[in-house]
Each structure stands twice: as C-alpha cells, then as structure tokens.
Amino acid sequence: MAPVRNTRVLFNEYAEGYPIPGKTLVVDKSETIDLEGAPLKNGQVLVKTIAISVDPYQRGRMSEPGKTTSGDAYELGKPLVNYVVVKVIRSENPDFAPGQHVYGMGDFSEYQILTDLSTWKVLPETRGTPWSAYVGVLGMPGQTAFYGWKEAAHAKKGETIYISTAAGAVGSMVVQIAKADGLKVIASAGTESKLQFLRELGADVVFNYKTTNVEDVLKEHGPIDIYWDNAGGKSLDAALANLNTFGRVVKIGSISSYNSKPEPIYNTETILWKRIIIRGVLVFDHHEQYLDEFYATFPPKVAKGEIKYVEHVVRSLDETPQLVLDQQKGNNTGKAVIVLADE
Ligand SMILES: NC(=O)c1ccc[n+]([C@@H]2O[C@H](COP(=O)([O-])OP(=O)(O)OC[C@H]3O[C@@H](n4cnc5c(N)ncnc54)[C@H](OP(=O)(O)O)[C@@H]3O)[C@@H](O)[C@H]2O)c1
Structure with missing residues (x-):
C-alpha cells in the first residue's frame, strides 16, 4: 500500500x-x-x-x-x-x-x-x-467535575451552588451532579441556547453573565454555599461577596483571563470573616483516587441517557x-x- x-x-x-x-x-x-x-x-x-x-x-x-x-x-x-x-x-x-x-x-x-x-x-x-x-463527558472534563465535587465541594442537600461557564464540558456535568445531590443550582453562560440547555439540565436559576450583573443575581437568589469557579474575574469577585459563612470555592479555571489580563478581585476580606475555603483542583492529581470509580459510575449513566451532554x-x-x-x-x-x- x-x-x-x-x-x-x-x-x-x-x-x-x-x-x-x-x-x-x-x-x-x-x-x-x-x-x-x-x-x-x-x-x-x-x-x-x-x-x-x-x-x-x-x-x-x-x-x-x-x-x-x-x-x-x-x-x-x-x-x-x-x-x-x-x-x-x-x-x-x-x-x-x-x-x-x-x-x-x-x-x-x-x-x-x-x-x-x-x-x-x-x-x-x-x-x-x-x-x-x-x-x-467520559474523559478529562467529566473527570474534573467528578473529582472536584468529591474533593472540594463538601455539598449538603438543600445547599445553594453557583456555577460559572455552566453550559460547558465541565460545568454541565457539575450542574447535573449538584441537582442529583439535591442542591439549588444557579448557573451562568454566555448565550441563550446555552441557557436553554441549562434549563433542560434542571438548573433552578440561569442567567447570561454578559447581559446581567452577576452580583445582582446572587443577591436575589443567594446567598450561596458553594461557588464552582470556571471563569475567575467578576464572577469570582461577586461569588466571594455572596457566600455564606463556611462557604467553599472550588477553583477549577479562569477562562475570563486566558486571553487577557486578569480582572482585579476586591472582595477578599470576606474570606477571613466568613471562614471561606478556596480549593484549587487539578484533574491529574486525583486519577489514582477516583478514576476507577469514575469509569464504574459515568459510562453506564451516559449509556442510559441519565447523564446528558x-x-x-x-x-x-x-x-x-x-x-x-x-x-x-x-x-x-x-x-x-x-x-x-x-x-
Ligand atoms: N482544574 C482542572 O483540572 C480543569 C480541567 C478541565 C477544565 N478546566 C477549566 O474548566 C473551565 C471550563 O472548561 P470546559 O472544558 O468546560 O470549557 P467549555 O465550557 O466547553 O468552553 C469554554 C467556555 O468558556 C466560556 N468563556 C469564554 N470566555 C469567558 C469569560 N470571559 N467569562 C466566562 N466564561 C467565558 C465560553 O462559554 P460562555 O458562552 O458561557 O461564555 C466558552 O464556551 C475552564 O476554565 C477550564 O480551563 C479545569
């Protein structure tokens, strides 16, 4: 040949x-x-x-x-x-x-x-x-959602979570995991079709962060117990101001600054007074701990249509x-x- x-x-x-x-x-x-x-x-x-x-x-x-x-x-x-x-x-x-x-x-x-x-x-x-x-969904992004949730969210039924960049590969998995665990989900994305997808996944409050002030939404529908941070910048700043005492930030990404300078974060005092835990999670640190469980859990649910992507x-x-x-x-x-x- x-x-x-x-x-x-x-x-x-x-x-x-x-x-x-x-x-x-x-x-x-x-x-x-x-x-x-x-x-x-x-x-x-x-x-x-x-x-x-x-x-x-x-x-x-x-x-x-x-x-x-x-x-x-x-x-x-x-x-x-x-x-x-x-x-x-x-x-x-x-x-x-x-x-x-x-x-x-x-x-x-x-x-x-x-x-x-x-x-x-x-x-x-x-x-x-x-x-x-x-x-x-069954690769690195799905694993990031699965590992980050187990490692850093410490979620309890009835709590409220805000997820930025929520319609993406990682965010859309976190929305589904959070709903399955009984949380109220506030989710943001940048287009109407992405917001529609988030509604279909069961998110309770959805908004376009490009046309709606993040802080206004979190004031109205928060306070929040967990912020899943895919975006950094303004979303992180607004989340810090609206977290409950002992709130958690699961720091996953900073897409708002990958192509430009990071925006300043002002609401840092609240980290101390509300005893907030900010935890960075990198997917490759946790394969040994969670990969077998991930492969045992996610593929059958995806095959049955229980996890949507x-x-x-x-x-x-x-x-x-x-x-x-x-x-x-x-x-x-x-x-x-x-x-x-x-x-
Ligand atoms: N820690 C880890 O191990 C790990 C692993 C995988 C991914 N990540 C991170 O997780 C995040 C999501 O990744 P993904 O694979 O799920 O990507 P994705 O959501 O499928 O694609 C990236 C999305 O980012 C959004 N975006 C672009 N500029 C933005 C801005 N200025 N502010 C807010 N959102 C913006 C866009 O959606 P909109 O239309 O909604 O703006 C875009 O579709 C990224 O930050 C990524 O780096 C981290």
Missing part, C-alpha cells in the same frame, strides 16, 4: 491574546506515512486518530516559555498535543492489540506512532456511546485552528471535539 498523507496541526507561533488561526496554529499536509510498511520498534504502536479534545487550558501552553499558565509551552514547529482517542492499527506492544481503542495524550495528527504508552488506557466497548465521549464537533483537522479560537471566545456549544472517524 502506498504511503498516505498524514495531516497535522502544528504549533507555529506563540500567542499574545487570542490564538490566531493560520498564525498561532497551522495545518500541515507535507507528511506521509506508510501504514503497512512503517517500521515499528519493540513496544511501539501505530494508531489512527478517532477523536481529539480541544480544551481551554491549551491556550496557557501557547504562551512563550516563562509566561505559560498551564504546563510547559508547546514546542514551536511540533504538532499540538492533547487528549485523544485512537485506534490501534499495528502493534509491537503486547498490551495493545490492533482494533483496540485507546485514550491518552497524543498529537493533533491523523496517524502517529506511539512509543511511551505507560499512561495510555485501553477503553472498554462503548455500549453505543460514541468514542468522542471518551474525551469529553452536548458536543461541538468539527470533522477535519483543517477546522481545528478556528475551533481552538471559537472555544476561547465562547462560540462553542458543548464539548469542543475533532472527530476524524466514528470507528
């Missing part, structure tokens, strides 16, 4: 402000790969990409070294890297067989040869759930640079994912 083209998305230039399609990220079609004849060393696996996750934290890795906020800077001229589901085509590794679907950190490319598979996981049969779900899908690597920008700007509705094949 003749070599085939191996389209890739390369990190081309450090970003200042929003990543610019065609500058920060470029699509490269110069590489080919021989799927049958490419030599594999002992332990290596040749895989085809099925689904690639696009996540907000990736913007932090597009800054110059020394200015990054979420891990090491991406390497210039190399493919972008993130969570992927791939299918094994050929294997020289006894733990990975052709036909298996595998989840891990891989390149934004159609095909790749994996060498270090120590952190890769063979996925179970999907019971009708698309493989793309394994980078979203929405995906924002593009079907080619050509559309990736725009998707990365769209997510940073809020033009995605649901989990941003590149699906290159269904099987």
Whole structure:
C-alpha cells in the first residue's frame, strides 16, 4: 500500500491574546506515512486518530516559555498535543492489540506512532456511546467535575451552588451532579441556547453573565454555599461577596483571563470573616483516587441517557485552528471535539 498523507496541526507561533488561526496554529499536509510498511520498534504502536479534545487550558501552553499558565509551552514547529482517542492499527506492544481503542495524550495528527504508552488506557466497548465521549463527558472534563465535587465541594442537600461557564464540558456535568445531590443550582453562560440547555439540565436559576450583573443575581437568589469557579474575574469577585459563612470555592479555571489580563478581585476580606475555603483542583492529581470509580459510575449513566451532554464537533483537522479560537471566545456549544472517524 502506498504511503498516505498524514495531516497535522502544528504549533507555529506563540500567542499574545487570542490564538490566531493560520498564525498561532497551522495545518500541515507535507507528511506521509506508510501504514503497512512503517517500521515499528519493540513496544511501539501505530494508531489512527478517532477523536481529539480541544480544551481551554491549551491556550496557557501557547504562551512563550516563562509566561505559560498551564504546563510547559508547546514546542514551536511540533504538532499540538492533547487528549485523544485512537485506534490501534499495528502493534509491537503486547498490551495493545490492533482494533483496540485507546485514550491518552497524543498529537493533533491523523496517524502517529506511539512509543511511551505507560499512561495510555485501553477503553472498554462503548455500549453505543460514541468514542468522542471518551474525551469529553467520559474523559478529562467529566473527570474534573467528578473529582472536584468529591474533593472540594463538601455539598449538603438543600445547599445553594453557583456555577460559572455552566453550559460547558465541565460545568454541565457539575450542574447535573449538584441537582442529583439535591442542591439549588444557579448557573451562568454566555448565550441563550446555552441557557436553554441549562434549563433542560434542571438548573433552578440561569442567567447570561454578559447581559446581567452577576452580583445582582446572587443577591436575589443567594446567598450561596458553594461557588464552582470556571471563569475567575467578576464572577469570582461577586461569588466571594455572596457566600455564606463556611462557604467553599472550588477553583477549577479562569477562562475570563486566558486571553487577557486578569480582572482585579476586591472582595477578599470576606474570606477571613466568613471562614471561606478556596480549593484549587487539578484533574491529574486525583486519577489514582477516583478514576476507577469514575469509569464504574459515568459510562453506564451516559449509556442510559441519565447523564446528558452536548458536543461541538468539527470533522477535519483543517477546522481545528478556528475551533481552538471559537472555544476561547465562547462560540462553542458543548464539548469542543475533532472527530476524524466514528470507528
Ligand atoms: N482544574 C482542572 O483540572 C480543569 C480541567 C478541565 C477544565 N478546566 C477549566 O474548566 C473551565 C471550563 O472548561 P470546559 O472544558 O468546560 O470549557 P467549555 O465550557 O466547553 O468552553 C469554554 C467556555 O468558556 C466560556 N468563556 C469564554 N470566555 C469567558 C469569560 N470571559 N467569562 C466566562 N466564561 C467565558 C465560553 O462559554 P460562555 O458562552 O458561557 O461564555 C466558552 O464556551 C475552564 O476554565 C477550564 O480551563 C479545569
């Protein structure tokens, strides 16, 4: 069989402000790969990409070294890297067989040869759930919601929670977990269609943070016991002012400042007087503790439709640079994912 083209998305230039399609990220079609004849060393696996996750934290890795906020800077001229589901085509590794679907950190490319598979996981049969779900509701974002809830929310039935960026991959899971645990949910997002999704998930109060003052909503429908912070900035400041005594802030992200300077936080005195606990949770710290429980809990609920999710899908690597920008700007509705094949 003749070599085939191996389209890739390369990190081309450090970003200042929003990543610019065609500058920060470029699509490269110069590489080919021989799927049958490419030599594999002992332990290596040749895989085809099925689904690639696009996540907000990736913007932090597009800054110059020394200015990054979420891990090491991406390497210039190399493919972008993130969570992927791939299918094994050929294997020289006894733990990975052709036909298996595998989840891990891989390149934004159609095909790749994996060498270090120590952190890769063979996925179970999907019971009708698309493989793309394994980078979203059943992947890192779903795990973030599950782990953060167990680790830092300390929620009690009847309490009130405010969730920012609530219609996204992480937020929409937290809304559902909180409702299942009997909390009153106040949820914000940036478009009417996202607010509609939040209503369908059972959120009690929904509002558009772009057109409605966060503090006014929390004054009217609070006070709150928990603030799940995906956004930082004004939402965090308003939440601090409206937390009950012994309130908790689950600090998950700061999307409001990934592409610009952070907004100032004024309401810090309340942290002391109300004995508020602010706890940062990073998903990769907690796999050992919770991953088995997550895989035992979430996939069956997703398969039965008990956990709902929405995906924002593009079907080619050509559309990736725009998707990365769209997510940073809020033009995605649901989990941003590149699906290159269904099987
Ligand atoms: N701690 C961890 O381990 C961990 C793991 C995964 C994700 N995270 C964080 O969790 C947050 C949500 O991630 P996700 O994957 O669920 O992303 P997502 O919600 O699917 O996509 C990002 C969303 O951020 C919102 N946004 C953009 N600018 C904003 C602003 N200025 N203020 C408020 N919201 C803004 C947009 O929605 P709107 O239309 O609603 O504005 C956009 O759709 C991010 O901060 C991410 O970095 C943390």
